[in-house]
Every structure is written in C-alpha cells, then in structure tokens.
Amino acid sequence: GSAMVAWALWALLAALRAGWCLLPQSGYLHPDEFFQAPEVMAGDILNLQVYYPWEFLSSSPCRTVVFPLMTSGVTYWVIKSLQQLDICSSCINSYTLLVSPRLLFTIFSFILDYSVYRLAPFWGADPWKALVLLAGSYVTLVFYTRTFTNTIEGLLFALLMVLVSSRKSSGSSAEPTNSSLIGVITTAGFFNRPTFLAFALMPLLYWAGLIVDSQKSIKTLINHLLKLILCACFTAIVFITADTFYFTSVSLDNLYSTNKSSLIDVIAQLHEKMVVTPFNFLSYNLNPHNLALHGSHPRVTHFTVNGVMLFGILHILAIGAGFRMLKKYVHQLMLVRWCYRGPPGLLVHSEGSPTLLLFYFFPLAFLSLFSHQEPRFLIPLILPLVLFSTSPNRAVKWKLLIVLFNLLGALLFGCLHQGGLIPCLFHLEQLIHSPSSSSHPRHYTLLFAHTYMPPRSLLNIKKTDMHVEVIDMAGSGEESVCQTVQQRASNFTCSDCHIFIIIPGTVRATITKCGVSLKKETLIFPHLSMEDPPEIPVLSSGNWRSQLGLYILEL
DSSP: OHHHHHHHHHHHHHHHHHHHHHSOOOOOOOTHHHHTTHHHHHHHHSOBOOOOOGGGSTTSOOSOSHHHIIIIIHHHHHHHHHHHTTSSTTOOSHHHHHHHHHHHHHHHTHHHHHHHHHHHHHTTOOHHHHHHHHHTSHHHHHGGGSOOHHHHHHHHHHHHHHHHTOSOTTOOOOOTTHHHHHHHHHHHHHHHOTTHHHHHHHHHHHHHHHHHHHHOOHHHHHHHHHHHHHHHHHHHHHHHHHHHHHHHOOOHHHHSOTTOOOHHHHHHHHHHHOOOHHHHHHHHHTSHHHHHHTOOOOTTHIIIIIHHHHHTHHHHHHHHHHHHHHHHHHHHHHHHHHHTOSOOOTTTTOOSHHHHHHHHHHHHHHHTTSSOOOGGGGGGGHHHHHHHHTSTTSOOOOHHHHHHHHHHHHHIIIIIBTTTHHHHHHHHHHHHTSHHHHHSOOEEEEEEOSSOOOOGGGGOOBTTOOSEEEEEOTTOOHHHHHHHHHHHHHTOOSTTEEEEEEEEGGGTHHHHHTTOOOSEEEEESOOBOSSSOOOHHHHTSTTHHHHTOEEEEEO
16 A cells, blocks of 8 residues: 555656656756757757857867767757658747757656666665655756756666666676676766766675675676776777767868878877867866866865755765764774684675665765865765665655755755746747747847856857847946946947846846836746845845846846
8 A cells, every 4th residue: 555655656756757847947057957968969950059168169178979969969850850851840949949858868867766666675675665755856856857967977877776786685696798788887977977987986896796795706707897898998989989070070081081091090090189088077177276267165065065955854864874884883893803803804795774875975975075066966876865765774754854855945946046047048039039020130139147157059049140149247246247238238229239138136236227228127037046145134025026036128
C-alpha cells in the first residue's frame, strides 16, 4: 500500500516536472543556462543574432562543442527542419527557442530517476522513498530541467554510479563491458566539465576495490584498467577532433590542398591546430586572478551556504552523520592500534552509508579548494545524498520541513528569481515581429539595466537584420545609465525609431532622474532581483507589485 502511494506521488511529481517545463518556467537561474549552449547553437544553426561568450571564441576555446551540438543543436536542427518542410510555418519563435532544449534536458533528467531505482537496492535504500525524495526536490524540478553543463555532469555522475555498483552483493565479478563504458563516461564528463574528475574519483576507486575483492587478482584489475584507458583515449580523440574542426574552422577540403597532401601531412596540420578545451579551461580557472573576475567566495561557502541552499535539512543531517562516523572510525582506529598493534583494515571494505558519505563529501571538499563557489556546482551530489537519506536505518524524518523547503525553493528559483526577463523577451519578440512592424520596417533599441544578461536568441532576429540593437548595461551605476539613455534620446531622429528600457521596479526611479519623457510603460510580474532586492517596508506598502516587477519603458 505504501509503495503504491509512493509510486502515485512520484508519477505526479514527474508529470509536474514535464508540465512545468512546457509552461514554461519563468525563473532565470544564471546566464550560463543560455550562454553555454542554446545561445551559441541558435547563432550557428538558426543563423540568429546572438552573443557569443568568450569560452566559445576561437581565440580562447574553453568549452567543448560536442554536448551543445548533441542537445540544443539537435533540437534547433529539428525545429529548423520542420519549418523548412512547411510542417509548421512558424516553428522558430521565442517559446520553441526556450522550451525545446529544456524539454530535451527534462527527458534526460529521468536518467536520475532510473539511476536511483537501480541503485537503491544495492545501497540498501528504499527505492520508492528515494524516488519521491528525488522527484520532489526543487533541484530536480528546476536545475535538472535547465541547459547547464552542471546538469550533464550530474547525469553522467549518475550513470557512473550505476556502472560501478552493478556488481551483485554475492561477490560475483563486475560485468566485462563496464570498464569500457566507465572509460567513455569519465572522459565525456571531463570534456564537459573538468571538475567531473572530483565526482568520479571515489566511484572509480570503489569500482577498482570491488574488482580486486571479487577476483583476488591484480592482473584482472590491470586488464579492466587497460580497457578503460583504451576507451577513454578513443573518446578523447572524438572530442578533440570535433572541437578542433569547430574552433579552427578546419575543413577536409582545406586540408587536402591542390598538391594532394599525404595523410601524414593532414595529421600534422590537424595536430598543429589541435584544440583541447579541458586544458584551456583548467589553465584559465587555476589562475586565482581569473576566478576573482567571476566572484570570490570564502572556502567554506559550499559547506555552510550552498549545500543548505540546495538540499536544506538533508545536507545538515549528512554533515552530522559524517562527523559521527568520523568519530567512530577514529575511535576504532585507536582501539585497534592499542589492542592489536596491527594495521587496521576498517576503512577498506566499508559498505553502505560510509561509502555514500564519501561520494558526497569528497567532491564537496575538492570543489571547496577553489575560491569561486556557486550552488549549481553541487547539483550532481543529489544522488548520493538521496540514497543516503533513504537507507533503512535513516528513516526520512522532517517530512513537513522538507516539503516546505522545496516548495519555497521551487517558487524562488523557478518563478521569482529574475523571473520577468524571459516573459519580457517573449513580449519584445512579439512586438518586433508584429504585422505592423513587418509592413513598415522600424528600428528598435533595447536597453537592459540591472538584469541578468539577456539571451539575444529569444528575440528571434536573423543575423542579416540590422533593425534591432541590444545594449546590456548590466549593473551599471545611475550616472552611466542616465548618460546612455540621454544619449539615445538625443539621437531620436527617425519617426519609426523605438527605444525601450528594461529595468527592475526596485531601481525604476533611476530613469525618472534621467529627465526623459516616457510614452508607455509595461510592468511584468513577478521579477525578483537579488542584486537590487526590494526593501521589506516597501513590500508591506501598496507598492509591492512594482517592487517585485520588471518594467519595459518606451521613450
């Protein structure tokens, strides 16, 4: 009976995940959800006006193009093909540009559910309790339905955990195919985000330990490692080749020049232009000065803030359990040394909860070594945490608190956080492509101030169209914003020129101080800017809607 209730609850939460993606979710978590895949692919495949981030420029290639092509690239190619075949006349619009890549990621997110269902019996957790805890987490509902490289990292980590845990508890050997797949997934994870090695290290050591324990042979382990290395090398070659062709614009026609270059010459040319994105990523991020440009945080931020922000009471309980287990092992270690004076073998064969805690805390500790610490870096850790929290000797308590925490997280990050920007871009896209605009060409200037970076692709403007100008003022001060606004207003010469200023309600007064006259204003609700938060006394007044809104002001 309880299993049926849990199954029904999971099915409901799974439907919510898919349905909320299609609505779509209005919350804007971080610019990287657009600028590390969809924005780049919209420019390359759909030929739209976009902003290419520095990581995707040929002068500084730091991100592999393989995963963006396989995700956002595939979805954009599908909607482009549907439009070209006249199956759907207006397939390419702001809604499909936003939702199609997200929908693919939402489908992929069920890899997490599959992994939990497969892993729960192995790690002694309750499968349906674990599935409900996973599906009910706002991290799954919000972060795992977005186009982050961290989302791919989490899915690959889940698959890796399934592969290393596929040995039966009876002690039979690991499946021979596992070492090859483990090599492919580890390398793909490394090219997606080099930090994947922090997540993969403990599962890989655990897997190696299982092989040695079951086979009692180092030779078998070496054979498995050779298979792993061989597949890892092959996968790396695929990624390096794809990235080299993309970033250097190398074509086979160019390589085989008129003098009929030999195969050795072709290989030499490719080697000279070779692009290895993870090494570029590491060389950039290992420089403290570069990390400081993106924001520096105290080293304890992941432990004290980000873990709690993502997982709430589950993170706090895991820390408590970790300290208790550490205390227990230290005590046993001392006891063994005093009583037997022999080498302790206590940690070597640890099963269940201690191992899951290692899978959780080792990546967390490793990522804490770097000064730039964002919550999304930890989202892959939801899997070991859910398995640990639903093991039999750790019955899920605090149910009401967990439900309220995830409701609040879903509301804050799925709806409110920078929540006006995506609907604003939808509104502007409809305005720019309205029939009246098409019949009489107009020039639009869109000035964004105190918002996250607007993804230009959602405006659905072809690269050949020069009638829309986007100015991103980011968090510029009042004087700088006013100077730009006044400069644009003074150049207001043509009759069909339209200037729009997009600004949060909390800093709306800035435009009033600029001394420019407004033709029309539109309020999009809700929009919460944590960089310019509303004041509590103002929220309690009748002006709260304005404070939690985003304004589109037409000069």
